[in-house]
Amino acid sequence: MDKKWWKEAVAYQVYVRSFKDSNGDGVGDLKGLISKLDYLKNLGIDVLYLNPINTSPNYDNGYDISNFEDIMQEFGTLDDFDELIRELHKKNMKLIMDIVINHTSHEHPWFIESRKSKDNPYRDYYIWHPGYNGGPPNNWGSFFGGSAWEYDENSGEYYLHLFSKQQPDLNWKSIKLREDIKKMIKFWINRGVDGFRMDAINHLAKDFTFPDAEIEEGKAYGNFIKYVQNLPEVHEYIREIREDVFKDGYHVVIGETGGISYHNASIYTGTSRKELDMTFHFDMNGIGFGKNSWEKRPIDLIADIKEKMSGWQRRDESEGWCPLFYSNHDSTRTVSRLGSDNEYLNESAKMLALLQLTQKGTPFIYYGDEIGMTNAKEFSLEDFRDIAIATRYRELVETKLVSEENFLKGLHITSRDNSRTPMQWDSSDNSGFSCTKPWIKVNSNYKYINVEQQLQDKDSILNFYKNLISIRKAHPAFIYGSFKELNHEHKEVYSYLRELEGKCFLVIANFFGKTTTYKIPHNIVMKEAELLISNYEIGEDVEFDYTGDLELKLEPYESRAYLLKNQP
Ligand code: GLC
Ligand code: CA
DSSP: OOOOOHHOOOOEEOGGGGTTTTSSSSSSOOHHTTTTTTHHHHHHHHHHHHHOEEEEEEETTSSSSSSSEOGGGOOOOOHHHHHHHHHHHHHTOOOEEEOOSSOTTTHHHHHHHHOOOOTTTTTGGBOEEBTTTBOSOOOOBOOOBBBBBBETTTTTEEOOOSSSSTBBBTTTOOHHHHHHHHHHHHHHHTTTOOEEEEEEEEGSSSOOOOOOOOBBBOOOOBBBHHHSOHHHHHHHHHHHHHHOOOOSSSSEEEEEEETTTTTTTHHHHHHHTOSSSSEOOOHHHHHHHHSTTOOOOOOOIIIIIIIIIIIHHOOOGGGGEEEOOOOOOOOOOHHHHHOSTTTTTHHHHHHHHHHHHHHHSSSEEEETGGGOOOOOOOOOOOOOOHHHHHHHHHHHHTTSSSEEEEEHHHHHHOOOOGSOOOOOOOGGGGGGOOOOOOSOOOOOOGGTTTHHHHHHOSSSHHHHHHHHHHHHOOTHHHHHHHEEHHHHHHHHEEEEEETTEEEEEEEEEOOSSOEEEEETTTTTTTTTTEEEESSSSTTTTTOOOOOOEEEEEEEEOEEEEEEEEEOO
């Protein structure tokens, strides 16, 4: 058992832009965040993970950095940042910073230099290529729609951008670039940052022969994935950073790795590889999404949830540690995707929280999930802000591949703006997020889904989270214990044991909005079992002084955790 601070922590992801606005410009900022640290500490949070806060023209909300060593003006100053670190450390909390090193903003001085001429010293910091037959070098389509190449009039060549054209990809073959990036990471380490999330890290290397890619049905461009993801050189680059920058083993290094699952994550996190500590995967992102973006499909508990979540749980520790999360700034809201965002909001949000906080790994609670914030159901096309939407609109609606009606339906199901709406602090105007109109519309349900109301209600989702976090911290079995799934074939109930040094816990969760039954396996001794937490009032029927099989009747989304007193 290799103990680490970041294995024992409960983390919380803050989308700073939407968390708390302190100066009335409609954009969240560092001072706003600082004013809410007591709230987070009181909830039991140990670590904050912040989405990018560096200087940026914000075409992609900070994922397009124009100065790595300063703070985005809208968010504050380096002094504010130092204050944030000081305040966090005073409270015994820690900070994980997002660093975006696969690409920069097109306004970064390196790119401004690079595009000046073919012999500029910064030319090879980016990926330039002559065109082919009067068009781009190949047929690759970017993640955000449209071609992955942009023509530069001035030098007569194209540059590669996996994301928007305002995010040119860096050329990691350049030794000078790698030295500059390592220097930049050290800059933040010296300011006290405790860990890093490395954006899009498994795209650092590309196939420099740039072959055309296969065009899938209904798409306008080739799918470049196998030429730009998980190529062997990526590992060399990550190891180089690790060796040079993170020698002392204190910091936590997490990679964002699309296309990685529990089957192959160890190529990054295997402890002998000395690359990453954890990988943010995309396993939970598309659950319940249909084949077309405007269609939903029912969740298959066994294939969608159990196989994946338990898959991560069952890995050997030598394969690496994992983060526990359902949502982030690139997905939709947890309850809307995996639970119920109307009738059973309360019950389903608690059920999901119970699973998240009783499994093995480091929980990352996405801001607002602790009060059950939902998708932005009433957004019209104009209310969406994501840069990817405009390009996809052009690619799909303007070419009549998809109707506008279906496009909008699709956004309501899949758009990442759903999970970027302002934090719902109270029922006052703009949900207490700001005194002015926010950069993105507040979800109108803030009148009844908000922090202030839930702090007062002892049965709220918020208090359930708080309670769960303290239970997790009281019992190391939830952190370092073994994991054993029960009744894998049950189509409605997810259930498992966590055990460490003779202390055994049983978790039972009805994953759906209808009643069901669950037979506790007969080798589990429920005599004198102690109910630790549940999202329903549990009546007299659960006295475990019996012999033989016990069948529980579970209400919609009903979930419980027990401490087993007599388990051999
Ligand atoms: C990552 C980020 C996402 C961003 C993209 C480009 O996937 O999580 O928000 O748009 O990288 O940086
Ligand atoms: Ca502000």
